[in-house]
Amino acid sequence: MKTIPDISFQDADNKHSFECLNLTKFFARIPEITDHNPTQPHRIHFFALLIVTDGNGTHQVDLKDYTVQKGSVLKLAKGQVHAFQKNAAYKGFLVLFTENFVMNHFSKSSINMISHLYNYHITSPISENEALNHSFIQELTEELRNSNDYARNNIVASLINLYLLRLEREFDQQLPHNNAKNYTIFIAFKNLVEQNYATTRNVKDYAEMLTITTKHLNEIVKEFTLDTAKTFIDGYVILEAKRSIVSTDNGFKEIAYEIGFDELTNFTKFFKKNTGVSPKTFRTSVI
Numbered sequence: 001m002k003t004i005p006d007i008s009f010q011d012a013d014n015k016h017s018f019e020c021l022n023l024t025k026f027f028a029r030i031p032e033i034t035d036h037n038p039t040q041p042h043r044i045h046f047f048a049l050l051i052v053t054d055g056n057g058t059h060q061v062d063l064k065d066y067t068v069q070k071g072s073v074l075k076l077a078k079g080q081v082h083a084f085q086k087n088a089a090y091k092g093f094l095v096l097f098t099e100n101f102v103m104n105h106f107s108k109s110s111i112n113m114i115s116h117l118y119n120y121h122i123t124s125p126i127s128e129n130e131a132l133n134h135s136f137i138q139e140l141t142e143e144l145r146n147s148n149d150y151a152r153n154n155i156v157a158s159l160i161n162l163y164l165l166r167l168e169r170e171f172d173q174q175l176p177h178n179n180a181k182n183y184t185i186f187i188a189f190k191n192l193v194e195q196n197y198a199t200t201r202n203v204k205d206y207a208e209m210l211t212i213t214t215k216h217l218n219e220i221v222k223e224f225t226l227d228t229a230k231t232f233i234d235g236y237v238i239l240e241a242k243r244s245i246v247s248t249d250n251g252f253k254e255i256a257y258e259i260g261f262d263e264l265t266n267f268t269k270f271f272k273k274n275t276g277v278s279p280k281t282f283r284t285s286v287i
Contacts, residue, residue, distance in 0.1 A: 007036060009046040009098045017101035018156055020140055021094040023050075030084070039086045041247040046098045047117065048076040049160075051133050055090030059083075061125050063242050071130030073167065077120040081243050093137055097160060105157030114164045119187060127167050136163040182220045185210060189217065189229070197237050198260040203229045238274045241267075245283045252279050 009017065036042045041060070050059060056069035060083040061076065068074060068090060076082055078099055102111065115123050140159050143152065192209055200206070206229065207217045214229070221229040237259055244255045256267030271279050 007042050007044050009096060017104075017153070018095070018097040018160070020144060021096070023052075023088075023090070023092045023094055026094060027084075027088055038084045041081045041083045041243065043079065043081045043243075044076060045078060046096055047078055047102065048082075049095040049163075050074040050076065050092065051095065051137060052090050052092040053133070053137070054092070057085045057088045057090045059085060062239055063246055066126050068126070071128050071133060073127050073129070073133055075116045075120075075125045075127070075164075075167075077116055077118065077125075080120060081247065095140070095160065097157075101153070101157065105154060106161050110161050110165060114161075114168050116168075117164075119190065127170065129167065129170065132163070132166055179223065182223055185212065185217075186220050186224045189221065190232075193233055193236050197233065197240065198258065201230075201233050201237060201260065203233065206233070234270075234274055238271065241271060241279070242275075242282065245279055255279070 009019075030038050041063070050068070050073065052068045052070055052072045054070050056067065058065045059068055059074055060066070061074065062081055066074060070090075102117065106114075111117060116125065136159065140156065143155055143159065146152075188210060189206055192206055196206075196209075203214050203217060207214045210217065212220075218229050221227065221232050225232055227235075240259050241255060244250060244258065245252075248255070250258075252267070253264045256262075256264050259267075261267035261270070268278055271277075271282070275282060277285070
């Protein structure tokens with residue numbers, strides 16, 4: 001049965017929790033990869049930075065295609081589903097690092113500031129800064145070429161941390177700094193949705209889990225997404241449904257049940273209401 005492959009981190013020598021891959025070399029060995037097809041949707045259990053240094057193309061993140069070009073960086077968070085373009089011709093680097101790497105080497109304050117690490121719902125995954133990308137890759141590759149590997153993990157982590165913070169600063173006005181308490185509640189809500197979306201889509205249930213009123217929850221979610229809590233919940237359910245429709249050969253009844261619908265007709269109505277097309281039409285249009 002076809003399912004979304006879950007890809008865990010494994011570097012070339014199993015000694016580190018990060019890796020920097022040359023995209024040209026990586027694309028060349030895609031036919032040799034046996035555990036999954038990188039050009040088909042697959043869920044990663046680590047973080048990745050796709051940095052383009054020349055050329056252009058596309059990259060799919062959670063079933064949405066993003067245009068990448070010289071100067072682009074695409075930030076991929078742990079748990080996201082992505083796919084490389086078939087026959088991609090652009091050049092650059094793919095920087096991979098694990099959650100343990102983040103927890104062991106990033107400060108708590110940095111983790112909270114770098115929103116895309118865990119809160120990719122809030123900001124766009126793509127940035128454009130050729131100069132910043134160039135200086136980061138240059139420092140990183142120089143460090144990895146250095147024969148003296150003393151404190152390498154710490155130095156690499158510092159470079160990645162600094163790079164991500166500088167990227168984040170460019171979007172400072174878009175980030176939620178005005179109410180730290182509300183932001184904490186919003187993140188807790190987001191995490192609860194990811195854990196319980198197949199069990200409940202009821203805003204009242206999430207408000208009770210957070211011990212706040214539904215009105216207060218709606219106010220908080222609107223503050224950070226400009227949408228209601230119900231819209232946020234339904235959007236996440238639709239995302240998971242699309243992931244399953246595109247990346248598995250499961251029947252629609254099975255998919256409906258997996259994401260919390262007892263009846264296929266209810267799932268079909270819900271999907272069409274939120275996307276404008278039926279699950280069958282959506283599957284046909286993207287495969």
